[in-house]
Amino acid sequence: MMIQRRSRTLAVACLLAATATLAAAGCAKSETSNTAGGDSSQGAQEAKSPESTSGSGCTLETYGAPKLDLKDAVVGFSQSEKEANPFRIAETQSIKDEAKKVGVKKLLTTNAQSQLSKQISDIQDMLAQGAQFLIVAPLNSDGLEPALKAAAAKKVPVLTIDRKVNSTACKDYVAFLGSDFVEQGKRAADAMIKVTGGKGKVAILLGTSGNNVTTDRTKGFVDQVKAEAPGLEIVAQQTGEFARDKGQQVMEQLIQSKPDITAVYAENDEMGLGALTAIKAAGKKPGKDVKIVSVDGTRNAVQALANGEYNAVIESNPRFGPLAFATAQKFYAGEEIPENVIITDREYDEANAKDSLGGAY
Secondary structure (H helix, E strand, O other): OOOOOOOHHHHHHHHHHHHOOOOOOOOOOOOOOOOOOOHHHHHHHHHHHOOOOOOEEEEEHHHHOOOOHHOOOEEEEEEEOOOOHHHHHHHHHHHHHHHHHHOOOOOEEEOOOHHHHHHHHHHHHHHHHHEEEEEEEOOOOOHHHHHHHHHOOOOOOEEEEEOOOOOOOOOOOOEEEEEOOHHHHHHHHHHHHHHHHOEEEEHHHHHOOOOOOHHHHHHHHHHHHHOOOEEEEEEEEEEOOOHHHHHHHHHHHHHHHHOOOEEEEEOOHHHHHHHHHHHHOOOOEEEEEEEEEEEOOHHHHHHHHHHOOOEEEOOOOOHHHHHHHHHHHHHHOOOOEEEEEEEOOOOOOOOOOOOOOHHOO
C-alpha cells in the first residue's frame, strides 16, 4: 500500500518545489504512431507538496553512501518491461535525455523483459560494471531483495520509480518517486460514475499481480464505486497483464461470458485499447455501448477519447528523468529526501482531449 510518510523539513520542501518546475524530457514515439509523444511544456512532472505526517526522510549520511558528483559517475537504470508499451518507451527516454542534460559520465541501461530473475541479474551486472547510483523501475514490489542487498553491500544508493518495493526506505533504497495509485483508481471510478450515470455492469482489466500499482489502482476504484455508486456493479475482475493483446483476449472472453457488460475499467491504456478492439469486433460501439476508462495518458488512448471511442483517461506520468536526477543531486548535496515523492497527474476527458494531445506520450 502507498505509505504517506513524508518529512516536514525545509530541505524536503525545497526539493519538491525545485523539481515541480523542471521541464520534462522529450518523449519517444508510441508503438503505433509516427508522431512525437508530447512536448516538454505540457508533459512536465510536478511533485505534490509534503504533507504534515510523521517519519524521517533519508540523507546521504544516514544512508551511508559516499559523496558523488553525477558528472563523474556511472549511473545505472533498470527498466522492468519491454519497450513496446508507450509508458516504458517514454520513461526510458526521459532517463536517457536527462542523464545527457545533467552530464552524467556514463549511463548503463538494461531491460528485464518482464522477468524478475533478469532484473535481479541486470542490476547485479550493472554493479559489476561499476554503477555508483541506480534508478530502478521495479517489475514487482517483492523479489528484488538480492539485487538491493548487492547494491547495499557496495554502498550504491537505489532510487525506485513508478512502482514501490516492499523493503525498508533509507536502508534498502533511498526513496520512491511516483504517483498515488490508490488516488488514480479513485479518480478513474469518479470518471466512470460520471460517464455511466452511476449505473451498469463494469469489468475490471487488472494489471500484473505482485506489484502495488495493480493492488492500489484496484482498491481505489472498487472502494470508490462501492461508496459512491452502488448501482454500478463490478461483474468481473481479470488480469490483462498490462498488455494490449492480453487485454483484447480477456475482453473477447468477457463479451462472450457476460454480454451485458456496459463499461470497462482498464488499469492501463494498453489493456483499454485492446478492449476497444474487442468491443468493435463484437459489433458494439466503444465509448457508447461500452464505456471505457483507463489509466496512463498515452497518445493513442487520448486520441481514441478525442474520436469518441473512449470516455476518460487518468494520467500516470512516465517522464521521471528530471525528477529522478534532481532528487539524486539533492541527495548528494546532503539534503533530506522524503520516503515517497508523490507526483500529480492530470485527467483527460471529452472536453479537453483534442487540445491535450500534445501532453500525451
